[in-house]
Amino acid sequence: MDTPATIPQGKKHPKGLYLLFFTEMWERYSYYGMRAVLMLYLTATVISGGLGMDTQTAALIYGFYTGIVYFTPIIGGWLTDRFIGLRTAITIGGILMAIGDFSLFLFNTQAGLYVGMLFLIIGNGFFKPNISTHVGELYEPLDKRKDAAFTIFYMGINIGAFFSPLVAGFLAEDLFHTVDASGIEHFGFKWAFLASSIGMIIGQVIFNSLSKRYLGDIGTKPARKIASVDGGAPAKLTKADKKRTVAVLILACFVIFFWAGFEQAGTSLTLYTRDFIDRTIGSYEVPVSWFQSLNPVFIVILAPIISGLWLKLSRTKRGDINTTTKMSMGMVLLGIGFIILVPAVLFTGSNEADITQKANILFIVFTYLFHTLGELCLSPVGLSMISKVAPIKIASLLMGIWMAATGISNIIAGQLAALTESLGYLEIFSAIGIVTIIVGLILLTVSKKLQAMLDARD
Incomplete structure (x- = not known):
């Protein structure tokens, strides 16, 4: 099997890059789709399908969520380096985030919101730093193709970021948007969250079904073991x-x-x-x-x-x-x-x-x-x-x-x-x-x- 040290430094990028590209694309689809309607969901009245929060409270929750998701990767990265491989961490993160989005779909309550966000925050901690690290593992440390590879990988992030708000907005504010006899609007926020969960599941199914074929043994062992000297203590x-x-x-x-x-x-x-x-x-x-x-x-x-x-x-x-x-x-x-x-x-x-x-x-x-x-x-x-x-x-x-x-x-x-x-x-x-x-x-x-x-x- 190929390892980071044995992948040839040729002109073409390894096929594993494109597998990680699509895996990240679906994760970003999930993240940005949920985020696109989050403020609308928090501030819409309960009868309209939201949680009825005031703008200030909703903004604080939104800010906390979008901020903390960038801190949990420190913990997820540390755990991955010491105890689990990159591939396992990506799978754990993907499953947790799919559960988080599904919780928002299933439970239209503040408790459901906090549970869903907790799963999303923890899942992101496992997923986000490790899929980026996995891209680097496809190449030798000084391979000149790396900057180009990460730019290609970055496209996956932005394809997901482009389509998911359009899909989420369509589901929440168009397809499932109705007005009852009293003139009260009803929105389909939960269906947008379900779409995000499905997107995350699709990404994980593709990743786990094709990872052995296109990634070989790369990312299967903790970095601690890879860095050990002659099987002894870590260097x-x-x-x-x-x-x-x-x-x-x-x-x-x-x-x-x-x-x-x-x-x-x-x-x-x-x-x-x-x-x-x-x-x-x-x-x-x-x-x-x-x-x-x-x-x-x-x-x-x-x-x-x-x-x-x-x-x-x-x-x-x-x-x-x-x-x-x-x-x-x-x-x-x-x-x-x-x-x-x-x-x-x-x-x-x-x-x-x-x-x-x-x-x-x-x-x-x-x-x-x-x-x-x-x-x-x-x-x-x-x-x-x-x-x-x-x-x-x-x-x-x-x-x-x-x-x-x-x-x-x-x-x-x-x-x-x-x-x-x-x-x-x-x-x-x-x-x-x-x-x-x-x-x-x-x-x-x-x-x-x-x-x-x-x-x-x-």
């Missing part, structure tokens, strides 16, 4: 291991700034789009929620191009752009995306009551385009980096820590979005844009030092 971290780990932790601090800006998509950018962007095309007004599909659409279109670019550069004499430089480029591109909106805000103002003319739709489209380009330079490259440099015995743990940085960013992003009401969109958008560009340039100045730490070998 200790070397000096080079520690340098690479420290470099990862430093970069995790940098990416917090990126995601704090990027995650404005669901909050301040959505509100600005709703109130200040002219969304009419001809006689049709584009729904605000549809703008959330711009990012995954751009990902699917641009990911193959960016992937091909990294692969082409890796075969030139000059070689590929190093990881830290790519990440600094990503931060600068995100900042430019916010700066693009500054003329729009100057044109419209920040007070909805004083609007005389709304900004052109292209402002927000180009903002999302630059944010997507920045994401492609930073996020899949970061996942690839962890798989390249993380010591075997703590690979999944480091992947979990890397994802926890996004959890911190979500909390910061919410605080920043809350300030738009008191400070204004001009101040928030320009501040985020300027700060992320500056931080990106700082990262660029220290990129050689950090890259040397990442490349450290004993």
Whole structure:
């Protein structure tokens, strides 16, 4: 059977990459489908099929859920490294998340909500860091195809992210949406949750039925056993291991700034789009929620191009752009995306009551385009980096820590979005844009030092 050390470093990617691609696609379908209707479900009245919560309580629950799912991968990664293989962890996580979504479908109560969320949070802790680590295990540590592979893998995330809100919204607000004789609306939220559960089950059936064929023995043993020396005690971290780990932790601090800006998509950018962007095309007004599909659409279109670019550069004499430089480029591109909106805000103002003319739709489209380009330079490259440099015995743990940085960013992003009401969109958008560009340039100045730490070998 193939192992990470024996898979040939050829031009084509191993077929196992595409199996993991589809497994992740279905998991993201499940996650984003549930998340798409969560706030609507929490705030809708009980008689309408919701839980009847006030907006503030619903927002706190939503924020807690979307934040904590990025912290449990630390625990799931640690358990996987020490006690179970990647493949087992992915299966456990998938089953738990399917149960979580099914609980939301079955029990339309607050207790059912909390039980379902608990299963989803724990399941995500097992699934999320380990499937990304599994992609890295398909390649030798220094295989030049890794950045391209993770960019392809990233497409799976975004295909799921694109389709699931459309399906969930259709089920909840269209197909199962009715109005009774009293004029009360009834929504099919539970059917959206069921669709998410079914999507998770489909992904797991495909993964477990084909994993032996396309993945061989990769991911069947805990990293602790793989890292052991001659079957004895697990090898200790070397000096080079520690340098690479420290470099990862430093970069995790940098990416917090990126995601704090990027995650404005669901909050301040959505509100600005709703109130200040002219969304009419001809006689049709584009729904605000549809703008959330711009990012995954751009990902699917641009990911193959960016992937091909990294692969082409890796075969030139000059070689590929190093990881830290790519990440600094990503931060600068995100900042430019916010700066693009500054003329729009100057044109419209920040007070909805004083609007005389709304900004052109292209402002927000180009903002999302630059944010997507920045994401492609930073996020899949970061996942690839962890798989390249993380010591075997703590690979999944480091992947979990890397994802926890996004959890911190979500909390910061919410605080920043809350300030738009008191400070204004001009101040928030320009501040985020300027700060992320500056931080990106700082990262660029220290990129050689950090890259040397990442490349450290004993």
